[in-house]
Amino acid sequence: xxxxxxxxxxxxxxxxxxxxxxxxxxxxxxxxxxxxxxxxxxxxxxxxxxxxxxxxxxxxxxxxxxxxxxxxxxxxxxxxxxxxxxxxxxxxxxxxxxxxxxxxxxxxxxxxxxxxxxxxxxxxxxxxxxxxxxxxxxxxxxxxxxxxxxxxxxxxxxxxxxxxxxxxxxxxxxxxxxxxxxxxxxxxxxxxxxxxxxxxxxxxxxxxxxxxxxxxxxxxxxxxxxxxxxxxxxxxxxxxxxxxxxxxxxxxxxxxxxxxxxxxxxxxxxxxxxxxxxxxxxxxxxxxxxxxxxxxxxxxxxxxxxxxxxxxxxxxxxxxxxxxxxxxxxxxxxxxxxxxxxxxxxxxxxxxxxx
Amino acid sequence: xxxxxxxxxxxxxxxxxxxxxxxxxxxxxxxxxxxxxxxxxxxxxxxxxxxxxxxxxxxxxxxxxxxxxxxxxxxxxxxxxxxxxxxxxxxxxxxxxxxxxxxxxxxxxxxxxxxxxxxxxxxxxxxxxxxxxxxxxxxxxxxxxxxxxxxxxxxxxxxxxxxxxxxxxxxxxxxxxxxxxxxxxxxxxxxxxxxxxxxxxxxxxxxxxxxxxxxxxxxxxxxxxxxxxxxxxxxxxxxxxxxxxxxxxxxxxxxxxxxxxxxxxxxxxxxxxxxxxxxxxxxxxxxxxxxxxxxxxxxxxxxxxxxx
Numbered sequence: 335x336x337x338x339x340x341x342x343x344x345x346x347x348x349x350x351x352x353x354x355x356x357x358x359x360x361x362x363x364x365x366x367x368x369x370x371x372x373x374x375x376x377x378x379x380x381x382x383x384x385x386x387x388x389x390x391x392x393x394x395x396x397x398x399x400x401x402x403x404x405x406x407x408x409x410x411x412x413x414x415x416x417x418x419x420x421x422x423x424x425x426x427x428x429x430x431x432x433x434x435x436x437x438x439x440x441x442x443x444x445x446x447x448x449x450x451x452x453x454x455x456x457x458x459x460x461x462x463x464x465x466x467x468x469x470x471x472x473x474x475x476x477x478x479x480x481x482x483x484x485x486x487x488x489x490x491x492x493x494x495x496x497x498x499x500x501x502x503x504x505x506x507x508x509x510x511x512x513x514x515x516x517x518x519x520x521x522x523x524x525x526x527x528x529x530x531x532x533x534x535x536x537x538x539x540x541x542x543x544x545x546x547x548x549x550x551x552x553x554x555x556x557x558x559x560x561x562x563x564x565x566x567x568x569x570x571x572x573x574x575x576x577x578x579x580x581x582x583x584x585x586x587x588x589x590x591x592x593x594x595x596x597x598x599x600x601x602x603x604x605x606x607x608x609x610x611x612x613x614x615x616x617x618x619x620x621x622x623x624x625x626x627x628x629x630x631x632x633x634x635x636x637x638x639x640x641x642x643x644x645x646x647x648x649x650x651x652x653x654x655x656x657x658x659x660x661x662x663x664x665x666x667x668x669x670x671x672x673x674x675x676x677x678x679x680x681x682x683x684x685x686x687x688x689x
Numbered sequence: 690x691x692x693x694x695x696x697x698x699x700x701x702x703x704x705x706x707x708x709x710x711x712x713x714x715x716x717x718x719x720x721x722x723x724x725x726x727x728x729x730x731x732x733x734x735x736x737x738x739x740x741x742x743x744x745x746x747x748x749x750x751x752x753x754x755x756x757x758x759x760x761x762x763x764x765x766x767x768x769x770x771x772x773x774x775x776x777x778x779x780x781x782x783x784x785x786x787x788x789x790x791x792x793x794x795x796x797x798x799x800x801x802x803x804x805x806x807x808x809x810x811x812x813x814x815x816x817x818x819x820x821x822x823x824x825x826x827x828x829x830x831x832x833x834x835x836x837x838x839x840x841x842x843x844x845x846x847x848x849x850x851x852x853x854x855x856x857x858x859x860x861x862x863x864x865x866x867x868x869x870x871x872x873x874x875x876x877x878x879x880x881x882x883x884x885x886x887x888x889x890x891x892x893x894x895x896x897x898x899x900x901x902x903x904x905x906x907x908x909x910x911x912x913x914x915x916x917x918x919x920x921x922x923x924x925x926x927x928x929x930x931x932x933x934x935x936x937x938x939x940x941x942x943x944x945x946x947x948x949x950x951x952x953x954x955x956x957x958x959x960x961x962x963x964x965x966x967x968x969x970x971x972x973x974x975x976x977x978x979x980x981x982x983x984x985x986x987x988x989x990x991x992x993x994x995x996x997x
């Protein structure tokens with residue numbers, strides 16, 4: 335039998351399994367070739383180097399927003415602005431890339447840092463509003479995401495637009511600013527290392543630094559933190575600035591690594607995806623790459639499935655929703671956990687009694 | 690025409706009432722749930738699903754009323770589902786709402802493709818719209834007739850709904866129970882109220898109201914479904930409810946303000962005096978500014994009470 339300390343891992347694994355099984359049931363209901371569809375979804379990403387590379391490419395932005403949201407949520411700030419920070423990060427990287435000529439080595443660094451700073455400022459707005467006016471950071475961050483989108487559309491249409499191109503898109507980004515591919519024949523770029531370093535940094539910050547400790551404490555129990563003499567306002571502000579910075583860097587890296595032009599006319603949704611990554615990783619940035627890999631894998635799998643069968647890839651949205659619900663639902667398996675804890679207590683009492 | 694002339698024209702006021710409709714339905718939906726003590730962020734997703742369900746059923750059954758009915762049933766059912774998640778499984782209400790919204794935005798694309806083979810727009814479905822209604826006498830009155838007549842039936846309904854929800858909350862035993870459960874569930878329980886049952890009822894009503902708003906978008910405002918057509922109106926409802934102090938009348942006033950902002954975006958869009966992209970921001974900026982001002986006032990009021 336399980337130990338109660340392993341319970342959470344077991345519960346997460348079971349949640350994923352149930353969500354996948356339910357999604358497969360839906361596929362069976364709607365598809366004429368369900369077995370083939372499911373096989374394509376599960377094994378598709380492994381069928382070629384290029385397809386597996388797609389998984390790694392998709393994992394990169396998810397790591398950034400996942401770490402970002404883990405930090406912001408740890409301070410108990412339900413700031414959903416990672417979406418907007420990511421978008422603005424990409425936008426600013428494009429502006430720097432197209433409008434500020436620089437030499438090869440410095441150009442991407444400047445673009446990414448400025449993208450990160452923009453993301454930080456953006457994500458701090460809901461926190462500042464909350465601190466000074468008590469306005470709900472959830473609602474204001476949701477509104478701000480739309481503002482970020484339309485601001486991006488405005489700058490794209492009026493300042494970056496390549497009028498010779500048919501669709502609404504920017505001029506070609508110069509080579510000097512782009513992130514180089516590290517695996518030949520794929521788009522896996524150097525941003526992968528930046529993402530993994532960010533995850534390690536996020537872990538060290540949240541779990542090994544004094545500031546991170548204060549942040550988690552004030553997130554778990556604001557009153558306790560306040561009476562212990564912590565400066566809650568500073569802690570909250572720093573957490574949101576840092577979270578926004580990481581999401582902004584993610585947007586910049588995504589643009590410079592994966593795109594030839596800036597053409598984001600809609601929000602890309604990585605900020606929302608981050609919520610499932612954060613839920614799976616239990617707000618621990620060290621587990622974020624793993625969760626991001628899983629999500630990227632089923633996404634790419636579903637994409638491959640939709641190309642050769644009659645099932646559309648949005649089936650993954652259903653899988654995701656069920657996973658979030660099962661993991662967050664406190665009552666799910668709570669009876670079983672209770673049994674495990676009670677059994678361990680009994681065993682311990684028996685062994686102590688025997689001594 | 691100058692801006693003031695446009696803003697005071699009957700056509701503009703007509704548009705205000707029209708674009709206020711979905712926001713006001715969303716606001717009332719948030720209000721009922723909030724009064725029972727549940728933060729219902731799933732309104733956005735419920736509206737989106739209801740918009741699609743209405744289109745599909747009105748097309749398949751060739752009857753807009755049955756389409757509306759199906760949308761309302763779907764909305765109520767998702768409201769109850771949220772109840773099961775939050776009340777029974779003890780899921781965090783915000784994350785449960787986010788999960789429902791994620792499933793709605795992907796799930797509607799999935800369902801639309803399944804039913805029509807289309808991605809994005811339901812153009813191949815021959816769906817029907819709910820009727821616009823000309824009000825006999827009022828229609829003849831010059832200015833007023835243009836503003837008030839020939840609206841979609843759901844636009845009239847939403848203003849009636851404000852009265853109904855107000856009456857329900859403040860003048861009926863059910864409303865009293867909802868308010869007491871929301872304010873202090875333990876006290877409510879101690880006088881024999883079944884707290885969860887009341888919250889389930891409130892969430893079902895909340896889902897039905899949100900579904901009206903969604904059905905209006907795809908069967909009145911437009912006559913088809915497009916991906917993400919709610920465009921944050923459910924979230925604006927959250928803000929409007931907060932600013933309206935969780936009351937139907939307050940929600941009505943704030944929704945009208947947002948409706949004016951939304952209608953102004955429409956006017957400037959055609960007037961081309963401002964870039965379209967900036968005009969699109971107006972309703973969202975208004976919402977944030979309004980929320981900040983309201984929250985600051987409330988904070989000051991509370992501080993004054995404490996300092997007395």
